[in-house]
Amino acid sequence: MRLTLIIYSLTYGGAERVMSIMANYWAAKGWQITILTFDDNKIPQFDLDSRVLYTPLGIASKSPNAIIGIYNNLNRIGTLRNAIINSKPDVVISFMSKINAITLLTTRWLNIPVVISERSNPIKSYLGGAWKQLRQQTYPFADRIVFQTKIARDCFPLELQNNSCIIPNMVVLPPIEKQSSDKVLRERSLVAMGRFVPEKGFDLLLQAFAQLNNRYPEWTLTILGDGKLRPELEYLRNQLGLSDRVYFPGMVKNNYDFLQQAEIFVMSSRFEGFPNALCEAMASGLPVISTDCPSGPREIIRDGIDGILVPNEDVSALAAAMERLISDEEQRKSLAVRAPEIIERFSVEKIMGMWEEVLAEVITDFSRMEKPTKNLTP
Structure with a gap:
């Protein structure tokens, strides 16, 4: 052929x-x-x-x-x-x-x-x-x-x-044999990734994370990727008082190094096609939170089984779901155990x-x- x-x-x-x-x-x-x-x-x-x-x-x-x-x-x-x-x-x-x-x-x-x-x-x-x-x-x-x-x-x-x-x-099995032994994330880390464009909703994610700032000072947020909105997102981060809690490392060679070391993955998109980043996070065994945006997340996440769906563009609901997983280690573990089943579902x-x-x-x-x-x- x-x-x-x-x-x-x-x-x-x-x-x-x-x-x-x-x-x-x-x-x-x-x-x-x-x-x-x-x-x-x-x-x-x-x-x-x-x-x-x-x-x-x-x-x-x-x-x-x-x-x-x-x-x-x-x-x-x-x-x-x-x-x-x-x-x-x-x-x-x-x-x-x-x-x-x-x-x-x-x-x-x-x-x-x-x-x-x-x-x-x-x-x-x-x-x-x-x-x-x-x-x-x-x-x-x-x-x-x-x-x-x-x-x-x-x-x-x-x-x-x-x-x-x-x-x-x-969904491709994470290349576990190629994992780096280097520490790329601080302890207690949430991670997100994607292009820095309006549809990814990283401004919403920053606002939601800011609502948890005082209650969970040991947690950080790392957003992988780059794009035209980087200056605006950096400005918003600083305005929200998150300059020492939110990191933008740019485009990285191996996303899995970060996913393997994170505690929670968050997708804040306003709309999607079929989000690879969400699938990769689940394949890595991460508990995930995603907006129920059109389209994709609802076809990927089994709500409450291997991830959490929240109303689209709802900052308060996103913050509540993040706090729910941050404060409940058992639920994080429960979602993480089922998340890798996505590898078989979309092999x-x-x-x-x-x-x-x-x-x-x-x-x-x-x-x-x-x-x-x-x-x-x-």
């Missing part, structure tokens, strides 16, 4: 991590895997199997106005089209809304089956009017649409839902089996259609 996988980049992010896992899994089976990215980063954030052909196309430049935007998109389509043709795929798989739309335009006349995947909440994620319209016009071209949750799928018209399936993210083998079923169906359906022989000349 020859597959070409397309995404904006392979830098820090959940969708990027999932695509790298998929590529490595299939490469290990002897499949010929090509990853095409829009950025020009020669070294991906995630480790790739040496058999994966990784090609950054360098077509991610921003457009200062509409005219240049049209030119850039035409250039992207031409460059991407040639790269897809050269990779000679049996199926193309694309991640993320904008990349999906461009990929569907690019492959429109290539007679190659295309599977696209939405990786966030379609209602909450801001695309802009032009991109929403382009998504509406191009998504019917897809041979199959993969959603991570039912909530995300239900946001789309019925005709697209009928040509879709739901495949959650896989790599199970999730990749679902992807392979989709590929087999798409190829079969495509071969039955009366289409001219593939013409892969530029």
